[in-house]
Amino acid sequence: MSLLLEQLVLTQSQLFLKDVIEGLRLDQKELSSKYFYDAEGDLLFQQIMASEDYYLTRCEEDIFRNKTSELTLAITNRGTLFDLIELGAGDGSKTLFLLKELIDQGEDFDFFPIDISKNILEILGQNLQESLPELSFHLTEGDYFEALREIVTASHKRKVVLFLGSNIGNMSPGESLEFCRHLSDLLSPGDLVIMGFDLRKNPATILRAYSDREGITSKFNLNLLRRINRELGGDFNLSQFEHYQSYDPISGACKSYLVSLSDQKVTIGDQIILFKENEPIYMEVSQKFSPEEIDALAVNSGFSVIANWYDSKKWFVDAIWEVQ
Secondary structure (H helix, E strand, O other): OOHHHHHHHHHHHHHHHHHHHHHHOOOOOEOOHHHHOOHHHHHHHHHHHHOOOOOHHHHHHHHHHHOHHHHHHHHHOOOOOEEEEEEOOOOOOOHHHHHHHHHHOOOOEEEEEEEOOHHHHHHHHHHHHHHOOOOEEOOEEOOHHHHHHHHHHHOOOEEEEEEOOOHHHHOOHHHHHHHHHHHHHHOOOOOEEEEEEEEOOOHHHHHHHHOOOOOHHHHHHHHHHHHHHHHHOEOOOHHHEEEEEEEEOOOOEEEEEEEEOOOEEEEEOOEEEEEOOOOEEEEEEEEOEOHHHHHHHHHHOOEEEEEEEEOOOOOEEEEEEEEO
């Protein structure tokens, strides 16, 4: 390993440790969901997406499978060359439908999948090579905005940005507005964004998706403690923490917690963290939206709404916005 790579790995490890310790020293303990995605976390999340209770992936796949022509037309009807950029690309299972249609239509474009997980990008790269060998793609690991800024600077083509899977829901309302404003500022007038939103629906359906009967979401959350033990020298006893899910149909916030089952002491490196019995660690929010909230988010962050595509159940929507 080169000295530069060693320094980069050390820096990432130091940042991970800093974020964990700072989060667990807050009055309301929390851990950042961006650290869910190591190799085991990626595998567990793929299992979540395939589970019977987790409807989101199937709903958005319904849109990309059955409304591919409309999506393609919205992207290409301006008649100019474009770069297709996906933030949080994951394994690309839904995007493949769109990529294939664009290639079949003879469109000349480059695909830039961005993800924080090197492991999932390697899986995606292999899938793309096998499924679409003619596709020109550039795997990009790292922060969404840093990577997007580099792509925007390097290429003057029109930009089409995908942000799917209701990833926007993993932010508070204030954070999602800030995110969308930043995205609008980085792009140019006429650039497009296609963003996935999980809609408000029967509360029991939503809650079951994040507290699945198979217990995969619980394993997914607990895996972050396992990662802290492995990479940061922690000594979490996973049997002393339990996954708890809540959903507030008034605010639309679906929140994940890990609850301490006893008074206990956890050591991470040379840091000691004390837990009280029944004390929660806030792990993640999965915000649910109304159509009115989605349109307001677009307008308030510098976009105009071009179209909304719904799945057959109208449980999920992919909105296409244009930068003003």
